[in-house]
Amino acid sequence: MPPRQPSLPEGTDHVVRGASGSSKTDTGKSGSTGNGGFVATADDAKGTDRLVSQVRDHVTSLRGTATERLRGFADGGKGRATGMLDEVSEVIKEAARSVDERLGEDYGRYAHQAADAVAGFSGRVREKSVDDLIDDTREFVRKSPAVAIGIAAVAGFALMRVIKTGFDDTRGRSGGKA
DSSP, X not given: OOOOOOOOOTTOSSOOTTTTSOOOOSSSSTTBOSSSOBOOOHHHHHHHHHHHHHHHHHHHHHHHHHHHHHHHHHXXXXXXXXXXXXXXXXXXXXXXXXXXXXXXXXXXXXHHHXXXXXXXXXXXXXXXXXXXXXXXXXXXXHHOHHHHHHHHHHXXXXXXXXXXXXXXXXXXXXXXXX
């Protein structure tokens, strides 16, 4: 059984004269099949190599641009996350002061330690580059994959709750119409 020829996309069921970029015509000269179709020549191979090189350069350029944008987004996200951690630390410190006043410094000490831990973590994140954070995350996942999966599951659940709450709030403000 002969091998099947792949089907051509819609509108490409015949060879268009001159589409190969070759200047040779259907006159029996090299590069012509005599029936309007073209075969590859040395000039075509150079053109193909040039085209492949241009595509490769364009892909490299796009990859560089995408990498720069992702780093920008990651840096912005890191800044927002450290700001949020600082706010959480301040809330915990306020709660610790309240516990100090109501229950005594012995109980408030734990809340102060928690606030200091959150502030310290925020400072460490702020000092590291995005690449360092990614490397640290990879190392953590390699060392403790079960913990990493658990954290990812909890984070996913929390994210879905936040999104669902946002949708519910939007529906409530629009009079129940979604």
